Every structure is written in C-alpha cells, then in structure tokens.
Amino acid sequence: MLVDQRHTIILDRVAAHGAVRVTDLSTELGVSDMTVRRDIAELAARGLVRKVHGGAVDARPSAHEPGFATKKSVATDQKLAIADAALELVQPGASIALSAGTTTWALATRLAERADLRPLAVVTNSLPVADALHAAGDVGEVVLTGGSRTPSDALVGPLAVAALETLHVDLLFLGAHGIDADAGLTTPNLLEAETNRALARSARRTVVVADSTKWGTLGMARFLTLEDVDVLVTDDGLPDDARTHLADAGVRVILTPTA
Structure with a gap:
C-alpha cells in the first residue's frame, strides 16, 4: 500500500471516529507500528491530526462535538x-x-x-x-x-x-x-x-x-x-x-x- 493510501485511510478513520490507535491501524493496514507512527507524525506535522500516546485524535477545533x-x-x-x-x-x-x-x-x-x-x-x-x-x-x-x-x-x-x-x-x-x-x-x-x-x-x-x-x-x-x-x-x-x-x-x- 502506498504512503498516500495509508494517509487517506488514517484520516478517514480519525474523521469517522474522532481517534485511532496505532495497534488497530497496524493490523488494518498490514504494516508495523513504527510505520503507522511515522504516518501519524507526518499527518500531525501538516496539522491534519494530533498525536497522542498510542495513536492520534481529531485536530478539529475544541468546540467540535462528535455524536x-x-x-x-x-x-x-x-x-x-x-x-x-x-x-x-x-x-x-x-x-x-x-x-x-x-x-x-x-x-x-x-x-x-x-x-x-x-x-x-x-x-x-x-x-x-x-x-x-x-x-x-x-x-x-x-x-x-x-x-x-x-x-x-x-x-x-x-x-x-x-x-x-x-x-x-x-x-x-x-x-x-x-x-x-x-x-x-x-x-x-x-x-x-x-x-x-x-x-x-x-x-x-x-x-x-x-x-x-x-x-x-x-x-x-x-x-x-x-x-x-x-x-x-x-x-x-x-x-x-x-x-x-x-x-x-x-x-x-x-x-x-x-x-
């Protein structure tokens, strides 16, 4: 799977659920935890997600309230x-x-x-x-x-x-x-x-x-x-x-x- 494809999936999961875990993404994408962490770091540097311990969360404004x-x-x-x-x-x-x-x-x-x-x-x-x-x-x-x-x-x-x-x-x-x-x-x-x-x-x-x-x-x-x-x-x-x-x-x- 190409890097851009992984990034798209990660962003889709964060948008749908508000947060994702490295271990879950590693299993879904078929890559190592290290690869997922690197993907999350790249997305966080672009302001698309926010890194937290063990995963990433939605970087949308603090007034956003998921259902x-x-x-x-x-x-x-x-x-x-x-x-x-x-x-x-x-x-x-x-x-x-x-x-x-x-x-x-x-x-x-x-x-x-x-x-x-x-x-x-x-x-x-x-x-x-x-x-x-x-x-x-x-x-x-x-x-x-x-x-x-x-x-x-x-x-x-x-x-x-x-x-x-x-x-x-x-x-x-x-x-x-x-x-x-x-x-x-x-x-x-x-x-x-x-x-x-x-x-x-x-x-x-x-x-x-x-x-x-x-x-x-x-x-x-x-x-x-x-x-x-x-x-x-x-x-x-x-x-x-x-x-x-x-x-x-x-x-x-x-x-x-x-x-």
Missing part, C-alpha cells in the same frame, strides 16, 4: 474493560450518578447485568444510559434529568442543573471529552460543562472513566480540575507523565490492560 454513535465505536474493548473495573467500586444498594458518554454507557450495560447489586438508585443525564438500565428491568430507581439534548445524547442546561441541585449520591461516574494536566477535564459543550459540575457537586466521590486517548485532548470548556477527581479508571496506555501529574493531584488511578 454518540461515532464515539461509541472508538476503543470499544478499552471502554468495556474500564467499565468492568469501575463496577468493582459500586456497593450493593448504592446511589450513583452516571454522566453522559460512551464509557459511562458501557458501565450502564454492565450494571444492568449485575443482579447482585440491586436495587440501585441511579441518576443520569444520558438518554442511552437510561435506556440501557430501563431495558434491564428492575434495576431500581432510575432518575433521568430534564434538559436540552446535545449531539452526544446528554441532557444539559438549566433544567438538568436544577434537578441535580436537589439530589445527593454516593458515587459519580463521569466521562470526559478530554483530560489535560493544565486544563483538567474538558468538553466541547458549554452547557454540558455546567451540567457536569452540577453532577460533581451532587456526589460524595467522583470517579472519572475515560480511555487513555482522552489524555492531552482539549475541549472548549473546563468543568473540573484534576484535584476535583477522586479516582480515574483508564487503560494502561496512559503515558507516564500523565500518571505523574495525576499522582501529584491526589488522584487514585486504576489501570486496565489494553490487550
């Missing part, structure tokens, strides 16, 4: 492994909140399978999360906030914030568009940032669930600092410098294997 279906197909195995690890933090009969996001949705699908944790009280501003729990039958009480719908199927805005201000939960599982040492947790959507802050205020502990490609990605609006996070559940593709920054911020990091 739920698009994000759901990225790092699927990693998200399920993260969901399984996060599930171990849930106590039977707990009250929890799940933010919008594809990793929190993966967690909801796992929760739906765990009869031993029922009944649960679950608060969410995610339509797919609520659907996954509803489809499981008698999970417990599921509270869906009101609000305006975003491209990622989150309910956000004043109605969502007003509902959350009256609620208190034991544990919040929170997704993020991006995580950065300086910027903290970010999202492309200003109203979603406000709603995520309200979710965090409602919880005793905040657990962020996000795969390692989120590190170094920036959205337009910050909603939490690293110091606001109690636990990060991610995969072991997280770079060493990220682990250092998180430790300095007092964040407990739980790593799941990438393979």
Whole structure:
C-alpha cells in the first residue's frame, strides 16, 4: 500500500471516529507500528491530526462535538474493560450518578447485568444510559434529568442543573471529552460543562472513566480540575507523565490492560 493510501485511510478513520490507535491501524493496514507512527507524525506535522500516546485524535477545533454513535465505536474493548473495573467500586444498594458518554454507557450495560447489586438508585443525564438500565428491568430507581439534548445524547442546561441541585449520591461516574494536566477535564459543550459540575457537586466521590486517548485532548470548556477527581479508571496506555501529574493531584488511578 502506498504512503498516500495509508494517509487517506488514517484520516478517514480519525474523521469517522474522532481517534485511532496505532495497534488497530497496524493490523488494518498490514504494516508495523513504527510505520503507522511515522504516518501519524507526518499527518500531525501538516496539522491534519494530533498525536497522542498510542495513536492520534481529531485536530478539529475544541468546540467540535462528535455524536454518540461515532464515539461509541472508538476503543470499544478499552471502554468495556474500564467499565468492568469501575463496577468493582459500586456497593450493593448504592446511589450513583452516571454522566453522559460512551464509557459511562458501557458501565450502564454492565450494571444492568449485575443482579447482585440491586436495587440501585441511579441518576443520569444520558438518554442511552437510561435506556440501557430501563431495558434491564428492575434495576431500581432510575432518575433521568430534564434538559436540552446535545449531539452526544446528554441532557444539559438549566433544567438538568436544577434537578441535580436537589439530589445527593454516593458515587459519580463521569466521562470526559478530554483530560489535560493544565486544563483538567474538558468538553466541547458549554452547557454540558455546567451540567457536569452540577453532577460533581451532587456526589460524595467522583470517579472519572475515560480511555487513555482522552489524555492531552482539549475541549472548549473546563468543568473540573484534576484535584476535583477522586479516582480515574483508564487503560494502561496512559503515558507516564500523565500518571505523574495525576499522582501529584491526589488522584487514585486504576489501570486496565489494553490487550
């Protein structure tokens, strides 16, 4: 396969999914990891993608917000492994909140399978999360906030914030568009940032669930600092410098294997 053909495929995958991993591209293209890294470096030098540890992400502006279906197909195995690890933090009969996001949705699908944790009280501003729990039958009480719908199927805005201000939960599982040492947790959507802050205020502990490609990605609006996070559940593709920054911020990091 010619270099230009590889570049076209890489750009197509990034445009479709928002992020790609070196290992996945190596398998698809039939070339070595080193060749893929070199291709990504060339595309990044042209401003077409942005390099992250283990892959590349979309270089489009920080206000760009991919849809739920698009994000759901990225790092699927990693998200399920993260969901399984996060599930171990849930106590039977707990009250929890799940933010919008594809990793929190993966967690909801796992929760739906765990009869031993029922009944649960679950608060969410995610339509797919609520659907996954509803489809499981008698999970417990599921509270869906009101609000305006975003491209990622989150309910956000004043109605969502007003509902959350009256609620208190034991544990919040929170997704993020991006995580950065300086910027903290970010999202492309200003109203979603406000709603995520309200979710965090409602919880005793905040657990962020996000795969390692989120590190170094920036959205337009910050909603939490690293110091606001109690636990990060991610995969072991997280770079060493990220682990250092998180430790300095007092964040407990739980790593799941990438393979």
